[in-house]
Amino acid sequence: MPGGKAAILEAAMRIFADKGYAAASTREICEAAGITKPALYHHFGSKEQLFHELVIDAFAYFHKGLLRSARAQGNLRERLINVTFADFRAARKDPVRVLFLLRMVFSPEERRPHFNYIEQMERERELLAGVFREGIESGELRGDPKRLATALMAMRLFAILENLFTGRATLTRRRAAEMVDLLLEGSVSG
Amino acid sequence: MPGGKAAILEAAMRIFADKGYAAASTREICEAAGITKPALYHHFGSKEQLFHELVIDAFAYFHKGLLRSARAQGNLRERLINVTFADFRAARKDPVRVLFLLRMVFSPEERRPHFNYIEQMERERELLAGVFREGIESGELRGDPKRLATALMAMRLFAILENLFTGRATLTRRRAAEMVDLLLEGSVSG
DNA sequence: CAAACACTATACCGATCGGTATGGTCTCGC
DNA sequence: GCGAGACCATACCGATCGGTATAGTGTTTG
Secondary structure, rough: OOHHHHHHHHHHHHHHHHHHHHOOHHHHHHHHHHOOHHHHHHEEEEEEHHHHHHHHHHHHHHHHHHHHOOOOOOOOOHHHHHHHHHHHHHHHHHHHHHHHHHHOOOOOOOOOOEEEEEHHHHHHHHHHHHHHHHHHOOOEEOOOOHHHHHHHHHHHHHHHHHHHHHHOOOOOHHHHHHHHHHHHOOEOOO | OOOOOHHHHHHHHHHHHEEEEEEEEOHHHHHHHHOHHHHHHHHOOOHHHHHHHHHHHHHHHHHHHHHHHHHOOOOOHHHHHHHHHHHOOOOOOOHHHHHHHHHHHHHOOOOOOOOOOOHHHHHHHHHHHHHHHHHHHHEEEOOHHHHHHHHHHHHHHHHHHHHHHOOOOOOOOHHHHHHHHHHHOOOOOO
């Protein structure tokens, strides 16, 4: 177990994701990283700063993946499926990061510097809405692009949560396709 | 400020919802309830038991409302809208309870007696799926009732979260109708 | 060789936590 | 009138927390 900033960040991410901010002690993080407390406070001035660095990293990681997948080619349906599935793949590949972000969004128990995850979400929605808007302008679709984007984000989030909590395989490409098809074609007969 | 069990429960709900389990101290709860620590430990044996009592109450509250709304009459579309909006109304009427439940679901930081909110969710899904199943059996709808129920629950949860975090009026009957219509009719033109 | 850096090991600080002990004061039902 | 329950006020316990102080070690860089 080598020391160094990287080892601290990795251990901290894991423990924060596991226990949340308040219940994760610096002692435990140090032990898991194979270093001592003065070393932690040498690299990061405080627990809060360490946490903040992790939050920024995690958001950047997922946003980068989304940007890449949104530039993909293909017809509308395929693009929507690809964007959704790309997110699934990232979540499946790095469940610790997902859990970490969830905990941070849903537990404001500390007076942290208020990282603006709402704005981050809005940017994602705008990106998705752009894809829908193209479909509407080309005459393929009808409706409000932002509302469609919201619906897809909702289903996506729900699937990720379901996977996280039950361990069920809800993050497959097939599931992504089902979501998109439901959104496109609805469920009324005929 | 009268004492009593009710006052403790009310104050505890508010403070747990505000700060999460770990960061909410018994001292603060006692102060808010206008009682002293021995009184709290007189009524509830421990912080954990107090919390557990609140969780059970909150789940029962929302589940009761859902059961009532699911028995409503009308055509399929109206019933779906009513069920969805009933949930919105409950969430709007008691945002503290919603926040409390969210914090409890997303913060396992304590070794609590593992209240089974997954099973609770599954029961809700089954209830919603029943409504969709009727529509499928009568020939009105096509698709998997469980999947449709999941989609509606996802949109519903997302709207509640959006309302909670941004304060936007996302919990209207109109919004409920939009969700149901999207689910029924999709978004492809023609 | 010396200064700077990246630590280690240990021990401590003040604050806060959940929970309890002590000892008293009301108000009720029997 | 008397005991039981529902508290009050205060003070304390041991544990744990974030963070720091002290003193020393090995490596790198000029």
